[in-house]
Amino acid sequence: MRISKSVFKTVLFILVFVLINALLGFFLEPFRGSSMEMWQNYRQRKNIDMIYVGSSQCVCAMKPDILDKTLGTKSYNMGTNMQSFHNSYLVVRSAVKEKKVKRVILVIDYEMLDCRRGRNFRAEASFQRAMNRGQGIGKKVRNDVAFVSDPDFRGRAASVNYFFPWIYDRDMNISQNVREKMAGKVLDSKEHRDKNGFLPSEKVLDSGVDYITLANVSAWQKEATTLINLRMTDESRKDLEKICLFCRDNQIELDAITVPYPNFITIYSEKSYIQVAGELKDLFRNFGFYYYDFNLAKPSLYQSDLSCYSDNGHMNTKGASRFSLMYANFLKSTTEREALFDTME
């Protein structure tokens, strides 16, 4: 009798715990977060032959409808916020396996090159949870176990927090979130992707700010006091090599690019920027692929102004349209490409 009473109390305690947790999830977890939206739309799409992978820079710069018009492709933007190269690999693998994708455009965000997964828990966990949605229970459990036992997370608070999504995947606009959940649909399409995975934005960067360009970078480097020494971690290198190897082995066309953004050289030391750009070129070349940094594109190839950006690191819809059109023509053309880029040397 006593045992059954204590068992009952324990079960009740756990039930209340689960209930509170569910309530917090209801209030805080977004109705349709960015990762979730990407995976849901991806699963609903029938024909995809080209994908774009990468971080939010990819989500905001690659406009599939414009590229498709020029190239005749059926593409989908699979970028997600702070997407690590590890996750880009998972995306590529899944798209090739499930949708028989033939071409991959990998957008390399320099910020992600020296970002360890352990320090990028929020994005990693949100991505993983979203990827798991709609999978069978067995696969879900396998993926969850793989995630929490990953050397970057096991033994850390992250491996426990993963099971409480409201901690890392949350929408602080609680009232709007609850209203959307009650209605069962997105009520404000702002901050939501289109059906091709592209995130539109009408925001325009404050034009009162001066950014460093290739023309005045040398002077800036002498003047600046806290420049970041850009580097690529071994983890990132291995993940990029894994993507290359997978694409080569599966005869997938891979194009690696860095999209333009205003403060690309304002924050990094020129020397380290040149070095990493060179390392990336070599890495992709070793597998028979190309890497182009469009921040270094000559004006004859591409020119943008601040009205094309929503903030320091992301394009708005105007910028994405302009860039996507140029990039589609770039992919189509057969002219000597190297000559179209500045070497910074």
Place this chain on the structure above:
Amino acid sequence: MRGLLLPLGISFYTFLSVAYLIDVYNGKYQAERNFLHFFLFVSYFPQLLQGPINRYDKMKDQFFGQHNWNTEQSKRALLLIGFGLMKKFAIADMLAGSVSDVFDGSVQGIPGSLIVFAIFLYAIQQYADFSGGIDIVLGVSELFGIKMMPNFRQPYFSVSLGDFWRRWHISLGAWMRDYVFYPFALTKTMQRFGKWCSQKLGKHFGRVLPAGIANLLVFFLVGIWHGAQLHYVLWGLYNGIIIAVSDLLEPCFTAISDKMHLPVNSRGFHVFRVVRTFIIVNIGWYFDRIYDFQKCMTCFANTVFHFNLSGFGTAMRQEILNPDLAQPVYIMGGYVVAAVALVIVVTDSVMKEQKKDVYAFLQSRRILTRWTVCYLIIFLTLGSFIFTRGIGGFMYANF
């Protein structure tokens, strides 16, 4: 010394072994003949990372005695673990970023009011981090039925710096007392020195001066133990000097309070002493937390000569709530979590100070109250991760 690999928990390992050797040498207990038993004592995992520094005679019987499952004891242990996790994640980690924002950059021009605020946050962070870690390991050990030495006894309720050190990192203080202070104070040289002082300077000085010198040595070693850096040495010496000077001047303080008819036994005077000690301890935290001596002096100078209370808001927005560093809403959210958790910690401390068994008190309450406390602890800890700016390890695991 960069890149030098040291075994995990080297200092705690050393303290345990040294205490064991001296106790056996002094015949306090017999030497352990079974190497595995000794090895278990020095490498018992809950104590390895940040203590407490247990004694062999207190642990031996517990290690090798019979243990049966005890539900009450396990519930007590789990509550202690949860309480420790809350202190670490919902308090210490919520404040660590703000402390770092103020002290790890340039401190030139930062008003004293913000420096005092950051030191106050550091006082809370340091206590929550260390005592939280200790609560966790005490709880884990208790799950095995093994009670380790307590390491904290509401230190911020101390009435003097000496009292503080009998309540903060108790096992280190006791170790220093037994293996450094007394052996040094009782050397023939120090005894002769004591006699000389009694003859030349009076009985009080004859008793207090040798003890003061022994205290200086102890705190010098405590400083060095924290790290072979000037700021730690200064921090140790500061504590040693304050304790020595307050002991030396004790007759003066007594005379003054007698002359002024101060109600030294009143509740109000007790509160005054607690606040005074808290301020003295916080002055010491300047040396402990501000790693660069020049910077530390600048902070002291700004505290005294450039307090600028009216500039606090602006400095706060510039140094801590600066959107270029972190989203202010997250920092403020972290403060709210820390404040709620702190209410629980202070309530617990007040009850313990009143010699109440908090667990027994909770058990005597209705189930709704008990569970509310448990859920509050759990969800404050989990919720703190919404606002965290990077999880550091335990501060004392570095020593």
